[in-house]
Structures are given as structure tokens and as C-alpha cells.
Amino acid sequence: MPVLPVLLVLLLEVAVLDVGSLPxxxxxxxxxxxxxxxxLAVCALIGSRRATAVPRTRVRxxxxxxxxxxxxxxxxxxxxxxxxxxxxxxxxxxxxxx
Numbered sequence: 001m002p003v004l005p006v007l008l009v010l011l012l013e014v015a016v017l018d019v020g021s022l023p024x025x026x027x028x029x030x031x032x033x034x035x036x037x038x039x040l041a042v043c044a045l046i047g048s049r050r051a052t053a054v055p056r057t058r059v060r061x062x063x064x065x066x067x068x069x070x071x072x073x074x075x076x077x078x079x080x081x082x083x084x085x086x087x088x089x090x091x092x093x094x095x096x097x098x
Contacts, residue, residue, distance in 0.1 A: 079085075
């Protein structure tokens, strides 16, 4: 990647020629940030090219398994039709009192 050596040369030039001024510090910070961003982009590109493609059947199976695991979620609604209303706390039931 030809951009990285150019940025490093600019960083070295600014650091050597203009020591102690605010514009030099800003230039050094900008160059360091740009260099880190370029390195991150290169790493992301290399990592994405190395990743193998996932077969479509595996994706479908994962989605189906997730759907089966979450099939019980509508049962959490206490106001759904056909479900008894929850009892309010307070008085003990007569059958449970001993």
C-alpha cells in the first residue's frame, strides 16, 4: 500500500522540521490517525477476503432453529385470548391455607 510510507515520511518531516508548534502537533495527530485508519482498513479487507462463505443451507437451518427456540414468546402475554387472568397478590387461597 503506497499511502502508508508517504504518510510516515510526512510525519517524520513534520516532527523533525517544526518542533513544538501547535500546527505541527495537529499535523502529527492527523497523520497518526490517518495511518491507523488505513491500517485498520487494510486489516478489515484482508480479514473479509479470508472468511469462507457460509452455505445457504446452514443459514436457513440457523434461522429455523432460532424460530423454534422463540416459538414460546407469544405465551408470555397474560392478556392473550384464551388465557386466564393472573391473580393479584394479597389474600391466600382457601385451599392453600392450612
